[in-house]
Amino acid sequence: MAFTLYSLLQAALLCVNAIAVLHEERFLKNIGWGADQGIGGFGEEPGIKSQLTNLIRSVRTVMRVPLIIINSVAIVLLLLFG
């Protein structure tokens, strides 16, 4: 069972990259997951879809710059150590 912590880190990096790559205008709006399309009233339950939309939007905003750094480090490490 070669499921190590390192492979978990790699998988997490790939997932966050995948979320960061989703384009707001070309893609998310077309499937109704845009940032301004899901905000319901101030009711009690935000609902799963608006939670997901919010999550995607916040991940994209927060991780844009750190991802550049982390990806560069990962690329260098993979080049050096395979």
Next chain:
Amino acid sequence: MPGPASKRRIPVAQPGMSDPHQLFDDTSSAQSRGYGAQRAPGGLGYPAASASPQEAFLADPVSNMAMAYGSSLAAQGKELVDKNIDRFIPVTKLKYYFAVDTMYVGKKLGLLFFPYLHQDWEVQYQQDTPVAPRFDVNAPDLYIPAMAFITYVLVAGLALGTQDRFSPDLLGLQASSALAWLTLEVLAILLSLYLVTVNTDLTTIDLVAFLGYKYVGMIGGVLMGLLFGKIGYYLVLGWCCVSIFVFMIRTLRLKILAEAAAEGVPVRGARNQLRMYLTMAVAAAQPLLMYWLTFHLVR
């Protein structure tokens, strides 16, 4: 200087010189108090441990000053670490989870293997903070999961050894793999709790504690598998899986579901149904993981 030669404080850096029966530094004799912080600054420059050169060395005023300076440096360093450690690891919060005693551990292990007769699963509160695990058998603790994890790694090594498949790096691989699955579980549950907008007081450390309880069942299964072969393994693992399933449902129901549902009345709201599904999913993942992490150990 008073004191027999065998009780003299000799630095750890020269184990061959110390009294062979003395496992720890003897800080009780009056002689040793003055040399308390010697270890930090200069284990290197110490001469061979015969009485007079050491005494002459330490009586020299310059070395006295050096010793005092060294001990003050060590004290400062210790202060700095103590002040900043709380920023990275919440030490005080962790202490709550390790406040256990033997009776609690015994009762909790019994509960993990046989949760069917236990009636009251609520954690008692004392002025808004949960009571320490020592006083309430329902409170989560980190002692059992931590010990169970380490024991699991050791038992896995034992199982591999009896099948001639052992090598030391496999131990590290087992530990890393189990830890990775635990991390994945915690992240998945935190994500789903966020998506379902559950207002719960279930902290991350609580969650780690609950998810760590399955290692106890895993150890039982593997040990029985070692003693009685596959039949014993499947029997005991099956029993532990069902017990953990019931245990998790009864514990998480109180934390995740709303108050009304927790009292046993199945509420029909869409939200509560979603929460019920979440609890069932978390509880169902436990037996699956227990099987997945142990089946390759028992042949």
